[in-house]
Amino acid sequence: xxxxxxxxxxxxxxxxxxxxxxLMNYVxxxxxxxxSSIRSMGLLPRTGKSCRLRWVNKLRPNLKxxxxxxxxxxxxxxxxxxxxxxxxxxxxxxxSGRTDNDVKNFWSARRKRLERILQTPTSKSNxxxxxxxxxxxxxxxxxxxxxxxxxxxxxxxxxxxxxxxxPPSISFSGNSEDFxxxxxxxLINPDLLNLETCLPILDIPQPLQMIPPVEPSMxxxxxxxxxxxxxxxxxxxxxxxxxxxxxQQQIVESEESKPKSLTLTRSPPSTVTKGKAQVGDKEDRRIxxxxxxxxxxxxxxxxxxxxxxxxxxxx
DNA sequence: AAGACCCGCAACCGCAACTTG
DNA sequence: ACAAGTTGCGGTTGCGGGTCT
Numbered sequence: 001x002x003x004x005x006x007x008x009x010x011x012x013x014x015x016x017x018x019x020x021x022x023l024m025n026y027v028x029x030x031x032x033x034x035x036s037s038i039r040s041m042g043l044l045p046r047t048g049k050s051c052r053l054r055w056v057n058k059l060r061p062n063l064k065x066x067x068x069x070x071x072x073x074x075x076x077x078x079x080x081x082x083x084x085x086x087x088x089x090x091x092x093x094x095x096s097g098r099t100d101n102d103v104k105n106f107w108s109a110r111r112k113r114l115e116r117i118l119q120t121p122t123s124k125s126n127x128x129x130x131x132x133x134x135x136x137x138x139x140x141x142x143x144x145x146x147x148x149x150x151x152x153x154x155x156x157x158x159x160x161x162x163x164x165x166x167p168p169s170i171s172f173s174g175n176s177e178d179f180x181x182x183x184x185x186x187l188i189n190p191d192l193l194n195l196e197t198c199l200p201i202l203d204i205p206q207p208l209q210m211i212p213p214v215e216p217s218m219x220x221x222x223x224x225x226x227x228x229x230x231x232x233x234x235x236x237x238x239x240x241x242x243x244x245x246x247x248q249q250q251i252v253e254s255e256e257s258k259p260k261s262l263t264l265t266r267s268p269p270s271t272v273t274k275g276k277a278q279v280g281d282k283e284d285r286r287i288x289x290x291x292x293x294x295x296x297x298x299x300x301x302x303x304x305x306x307x308x309x310x311x312x313x314x315x
Numbered sequence: 316a317a318g319a320c321c322c323g324c325a326a327c328c329g330c331a332a333c334t335t336g
Numbered sequence: 337a338c339a340a341g342t343t344g345c346g347g348t349t350g351c352g353g354g355t356c357t
Contacts, residue, residue: 012326013351033342048343050326056344088346089345100344101324101325105323
C-alpha cells in the first residue's frame with residue numbers, strides 16, 4: 001500500500017482473486033473503459049493504469065496465458081519484429097490471444113538466450129551443462145538483412161541502409177578458426193537474430209519435407225549450407241529456434257569428429273552446382289546461400305503442392 | 316540441505332498520444 | 337488554444353519457481 005497526498009492508499013503488487021473478480025464485474029457492467037473511476041468509486045485501491053493493465057494482460061477473454069509460443073507464433077513475431085521493430089502492440093494484434101506484454105517478454109527472453117549462446121565461450125558453458133549439455137559453443141551464421149526476404153517498412157531501422165551496401169555474408173565453418181565471431185552489439189541487432197526468416201528453408205511446410213534428400217549429382221543446381229543439406233533428411237524438423245540451434249550444434253560436433261580436412265564450409269563448386277552457382281570465390285558462394293536464390297534453383301512447379309500461408313486474420 | 320544462479324512472467328514506471336472540458 | 341485527465345505503449349524491474357553445485 002502506498003499513501004497518496006490526498007490520504008488515500010494505492011495498492012501495488014500482485015493481484016488477488018478478489019480484486020480480479022471486482023475488476024471483472026466492473027468491466028461487465030461498464031465495459032473496458034473509465035479505468036480511473038474504479039478507484040474513485042472505491043471499488044479497488046488500484047490506479048486506473050494498473051486496472052487496465054490487469055484487464056488487458058490477464059483478464060481479457062480469449063487470452064492464451066500460460067501457453068508457450070508455438071513455432072508458428074514465433075515465426076510471426078520474428079517476421080513482424082523485423083518489419084515493425086519493437087512495436088509490440090502492433091505485433092500482438094497479429095497474434096490472437098497474445099498481449100503486447102507477452103510478445104515483449106517472449107522477445108526479450110529469446111534475445112537473452114541468443115546472446116548467451118552466441119557469446120558464451122566453451123569454458124563458461126560448463127555452468128549450463130546440466131541443463132543443456134549439447135550447447136557448448138555455437139558457430140555464428142551472420143546473415144544480413146539484404147539476404148532476408150522480410151519486407152521492411154521505410155525507416156523501420158536506420159541500420160538497414162548501411163548493411164544493405166555490404167555483400168550478403170554468411171560465415172560458417174566447422175573449424176573453430178573459421179568461425180567468424182560477431183561482436184555483441186551486432187548480435188543484438190534483431191535483424192541478425194532472424195535466422196528463421198533469413199533461412200526460410202528451415203521453415204519448410206509439411207509437403208516439402210516429403211521431398212527426398214537432394215543428391216549433389218542431381219541436375220538441379222542446389223545451393224545448400226551444410227546443415228541445410230542435413231535438415232532435408234526425412235525426419236520431421238522442429239523449427240523452434242532452440243531446437244534448431246541444438247540441431248546445428250549436433251551437426252557441428254559430428255563434423256568435428258571427422259578428419260581435420262573435412263570442414264563445414266560448403267562443398268566445392270564442382271560437387272555442388274552448375275550454372276550461376278558454379279563459382280569459386282568466397283563472395284559469390286555466399287550470395288548463393290540467400291533464401292531467394294535457394295528457391296530459385298528449384299523447378300518452378302515443385303511448389304504447386306504447397307498451401308499458401310494463411311493471412312493474419314485467420315491466425 | 317542450502318545457497319547460488321537462471322529464467323519466465325507479472326507488474327510498475329515514464330513518456331507520448333489522445334480526449335475532453 | 338490550452339490544460340488536465342485518460343489511455344496506450346515500450347522499457348525495466350522484482351518476484352517466485354526450478355535447477356545446479
